[in-house]
Amino acid sequence: MTNHWVDIKNADLILIMGGNAAEAHPCGFKWAIEAKKHRGAKLVVVDPRFTRSAAVADFYAPIRTGSDIAFLGGVINYLLSNNKFNAEYVRYYTNATYLINESYSFADGMFSGFDEAKHSYANDSWQYQKGPDGAPYMDPEMQYPKCVLQLLKQHYSSYTPEMVESVTGTPKEDFLNIAEMIGECSKPDKVMTILYALGWTQHSVGSQMIRTMAIIQLLLGNIGMAGGGINALRGHANVQGITDMNLFGANLPGYLASPSDKEPNLQAFLAAKTPKPVRMAQMNYWVNYPKFMVSLLKAFYGPNATAENNFGYDWMPKITGAQDVLALFEQMHQGKLNGFFCQGFNPLASVSHKAKIGQALAKLKYLVVMDPLATETSEFWKAHGEYNDVKPEEVQTEVFRLPANLFAEQEGSFTNSGRVIQWRWAGQNAPGEGKGDMEIMALLFTKLKAMYADGSGAYAEPIQKLHWPYRIPTSPSPEEVAKEVSGYAMADVLDPKDPTKILAKAGEQLAGFALLRDDGSTACGNWIYAGSWSQAGNLMARRDNSDPSGLGQTLNWGFAWPANRRILYNRASCDVSGKPWDASRTVIKWNGKAWVGNDIPDIRADTPPSESVGPFIMNPEGVARLFAIQGMKEGPFPVHYEPFESPLEANPFFPNNAKARNNPAARVFKGDGDNFGKAADFPHVATTYRLVEHFHYWTKHSVLNAITQPEQFVEIGESLAKEAGIGHGDKVRVSSKRGHIEAVAVVTKRIRSLQIDGKLVHTVGIPLHWGFKGVTRPGYLANTLTPYVGDANTQTPEFKSFLVKIEKA
Amino acid sequence: MSQTMTRRQFFKVTAGGFAGAGLGALGLTPEALQAATRPFKLERTSEARNICPYCSVSCGVLMYSIGDKAKNVEASIIHIEGDPDNPVNRGTLCPKGAGLLEMIHSENRLKFPEVREAGSSEWKRISWDEAITRIATHMKADRDANFKTTNEAGVTVNHWPTVGFLASSAASNEAGYISHKVLRGLGVIGIDTQARI
């Protein structure tokens, strides 16, 4: 979330799309109700199902799963054609005025630069036109045909209300009604927020769905505003924190890149990662990259990291190729992995295509599961009747299962979706011999360190050099680690303007990332968490919930990253002169001398508006990118592509170009393509989702939740029920190209059948909470059905749109 | 952090529907609650503040346990409710979070390290020491056999390509950081987390 949970109450219009907050995030959703009750805000829900969010909405419209870009592209077209955008915001805070290379083009569904053999784009034509001094050319009037605003207009001109209806199934009047409500929020004193979740991320074009919405929010001038922003409601309680710690092969903590085989030394790495300034006067925050990286290396390798050895850069493993979960299971399936660890992660249930996952796990030599619960993954080798039909004697994997503790038995911090880090205390010990994740990792590490102590074996150096200063080496304490993550001075940190001044003495906790250095004098495990444990103590444990502004900012509750800022890009909540767009919702303002107000300014506090420093300080040009010059695999503007399993033969926008049916840049592994079903055999669209009574595959182990939703079911609309001869309560079999499940049918008015491109399309709803372990009745894992393909950028699997058939069991 | 609840606070709690049901399940009959002729059960409990581990609203919770933290006394949580001070949930919990107590006392909690030998159809209980030694032995053998210091082009890579690790998104930030530090320290590159999914 660029904003935070309580801030939802400041919105005038709340759009829920690609999510169902009322059931998936119930206690956060009440802030939407608060906005409705106390601000008179309107709630709009667009979803394939009439969800409980829809039940309390002011307006609901159905949509075909997977077609959100067509809908949102239609909104962009509406806003631009009807002059419903905040022109000043767009002109000064986005790249709308920038000119794009003459060689850039988009034709018949494809951008310039496509390499068909590699299924990927070269993005050199997607760049700014630049003058001899390297500064981009701009057209402040936004009229030149190659300027971003005109390209945007052109790009979405075919997303007419008629086309939206035909592709998404949303009736044209419903679409126009919503577009009009959204258009109202282009007024400076009207703000829309968008709440989305996995209903957007879990598509082969998921990242671009989110980007389409971001473009809308930028056109409306709603990013940086109280009550606005782009708000991803993350899945798990600490998914935000673990993302920040970047447990991804390709990243290091704090969204730094992992070194790869393309950067043989620290200098090459820093040169490649540190952006060059494009415009004068911009803050360009990432110029501090070397400080963040060297401080991380110091946290990892401590005194062993010196300027002479490039701060231990060589010890850091260099990645080669993709390391996402789909790539890992593909490697495992090919027999290329020998060992695998699942820490609080149940991939047999939660990665797409269960059969493939099970086959892959059976090729391992050893599997280690660390979990508080008996997961399906830990018993992938065990026969559980029709739900897991395997022969244990044929599975040669050695499986270890280690009991881990649960939240109630842990101390340490969690980061909520609004980036607020909060400290937690334990109330009991884990039952039996259970241990914390940190202790388990430390036990394994100290054991291996001892085994490598005699110098035998492969490259023992980094294991011996890893900084391990914890009082009990086999069990680091949460406090010790939190302090390391926040950062401390290893030598006196001097003021660059006056080296006689010491800003932090050696050994002291650092107040924030501004104190980080690239000379080895500071250690910081995660620069965005810098200052969360300062000399003043553990700021994450603060519990002062006072809210003097009434906006719900509670600046003394916990600690929000970065720098305790609650609303990101809040400089954009003011016009160019530094005056709030809406004074009644002041986040910050320029008082003639400094930026002050109800949040930590997202700009240097003493930078006057006259210096024209842009509000989007993470981009070197200081403005937000309507046109993405880099970072998106399938193009600088979002395009509607069909899901990999679609009821349509062709993309209705590009009916004659088979290459543009699906995301051209998506990665499909050999063999998985043959496992995609066709509409002729699997005519119905299916989507997976959560119920309000359950959380993933966890709460089926809790008897109270099991009582409230004991048995697996699927939902179908009345017209499909009639067509297939299925009655309410019948046992049905739902099959995809990859397998089948059986469940009770719930026949409901909540799922409508839609007219898509001239044909009637039915949707099958598949709640995902059952499995063969738990205290509910046993059920099938829903991912038995889902396809093995992900979003081209994030590789998040396409759980939300696929094809099935349904019959009476 | 022990706290004595007043009756007023108590009735506020039971008014919360599900929280009330949870108390009822603990053997507190409604009559006994209303009469309040005997000391309230939470009176002798310790309170700890935590966060619901399910969705990312991250509702604050108060957990009440019996058994103080004295040596040889095992604390056990007997009641969980929303934290009224938390600015986001303000004391509420949803139907998922209402079952937290039953979650921590689930019969499916793992209690001991176990191994399933290759080809076997059963679990076998082992000690922590045996589990860690056997796992570390597997890791070292694989790492020693497959660790790569340079790639085909001669570039230093120093990685261990034959192992993968999926990290928990229910772990604390500190546990996530330590996992990351250990994994890179060993040369692991095949790392992913639930966050992607």
Ligand code: SF4
């Ligand atoms: S109680 Fe419900 S809304 Fe609150 S964090 Fe838990 S699952 Fe989310």
